[in-house]
Amino acid sequence: MKCTVCREPALIDLRRHNAAFCGEHHSRFCRDQVQRAIDDFDMFAPDARVLVAVSGGKDSLALWHLLKALGYDAHGLYLGLGIGEYSDASRDHVLAFTDAHDVPLVEIDLLDTFGYDIPTGAQASRRTPCSACGLSKRHLFDSAALDGGFDVLATGHNLDDEAAVLFGNVLHWQTEYLARQQPVLPAGAGFPRKVKPLVRLSEREMAAYCIINGIDYQVDECPMSAGNRHLAYKEALNGIESRSPGSKADFYFGFLRSAADVFQTATDDGSEPVPCETCGAPCSGGRCAFCRLVERAGGEPTMVRVDAPTRRSDQGGPT
Amino acid sequence: MIVRLRNPERQIEAPGPALVSVVLERLGIDREGVLVIRNGTIVPGDTRLEDDDEIEIRPVISGGAG
Numbered sequence: 001m002k003c004t005v006c007r008e009p010a011l012i013d014l015r016r017h018n019a020a021f022c023g024e025h026h027s028r029f030c031r032d033q034v035q036r037a038i039d040d041f042d043m044f045a046p047d048a049r050v051l052v053a054v055s056g057g058k059d060s061l062a063l064w065h066l067l068k069a070l071g072y073d074a075h076g077l078y079l080g081l082g083i084g085e086y087s088d089a090s091r092d093h094v095l096a097f098t099d100a101h102d103v104p105l106v107e108i109d110l111l112d113t114f115g116y117d118i119p120t121g122a123q124a125s126r127r128t129p130c131s132a133c134g135l136s137k138r139h140l141f142d143s144a145a146l147d148g149g150f151d152v153l154a155t156g157h158n159l160d161d162e163a164a165v166l167f168g169n170v171l172h173w174q175t176e177y178l179a180r181q182q183p184v185l186p187a188g189a190g191f192p193r194k195v196k197p198l199v200r201l202s203e204r205e206m207a208a209y210c211i212i213n214g215i216d217y218q219v220d221e222c223p224m225s226a227g228n229r230h231l232a233y234k235e236a237l238n239g240i241e242s243r244s245p246g247s248k249a250d251f252y253f254g255f256l257r258s259a260a261d262v263f264q265t266a267t268d269d270g271s272e273p274v275p276c277e278t279c280g281a282p283c284s285g286g287r288c289a290f291c292r293l294v295e296r297a298g299g300e301p302t303m304v305r306v307d308a309p310t311r312r313s314d315q316g317g318p319t
Numbered sequence: 320m321i322v323r324l325r326n327p328e329r330q331i332e333a334p335g336p337a338l339v340s341v342v343l344e345r346l347g348i349d350r351e352g353v354l355v356i357r358n359g360t361i362v363p364g365d366t367r368l369e370d371d372d373e374i375e376i377r378p379v380i381s382g383g384a385g
Contacts, residue, residue, distance in 0.1 A: 001363045011361040012354075020363065057381055160380070207354055207379040208361055219377060221326050234380050238351040 012208045015245035023212040030209045033200040034066045041183045043195040044152045050074045051150040053141050056090035056218040058210045059156030061097050063198055077144050080109035082117025086223055093218045115299030124297040129224035139290035145192035158198040163248040164233040166255055179263040189273050190282035320368055323375040335370035352380050
């Protein structure tokens, strides 16, 4: 198999694009797709300060690497979840990346800052671990982006993530979630602007980008995600994609093009969020879900102040 | 050939020579959900793998919604 661009031996074939690429041209393809997503969806300006939520996995590290390669001012945000050896290894991957690329990183540790971790938080709040994790991430990503004065919060959601979430939301007709399933969520009412620059790229393309560019990412799955229904949705969609390449992209971008507006109009009840009584974050009233989770887990709700990000080289190397 | 699988980590043996696509098909693995790596390099589906090769079949599907 030859590279579609240069005819050198190809490393990866992308059937949905009827193309195959060598390492150099796969990387160029990924950069082009990210820039196209940023431009097409008017995600952020060339001089924007971007906060990238990084987990140590392939998507977030690849996103950070791609944004830097495209010349953006991209800072990382790592949230220590306290999921045993898995979190320790995740952090190691993030720190190795920051050391290798000399990029600024903001770190927040759940246990140190709020007195709980995901396993105890999930148990105490009677949520699934993925629910407690998602709630914590959304709250802290938002507050870190706002407190740090960033123009935009970028996450590593890729085409497979978005197609799987869309599949689940359609399967159960979660119209409120369908209304919010956009690659850009505007700032306002106490929320930062949020963007998903990887929506034009698949998980397989992201993993290949990491391997080609020497990005050592966390391959092992979170031990608490076993049985997660999104994994089943992704497997189902991959089965369809194998038989009909391009189906995932058609499904997701067809939704954005033809149906998303319908759900936004139908679910817009005009209500505005109000500040949480404890932390000030936007919520529907009283105390926000994050503060209730922290309290049930025996921790201490508090404001997080995000100071200037640090470069690892400023700290005298790895600890 | 020796095949390294992840999540959970394990090793199995598979007969070679065989194309990457054939190895995946024999193991019942959907190509959309994995990359095949030999000597640190990704190999596409039409690559011929020899009986003495060692490969990793790396899953690319992440849990959750990102």
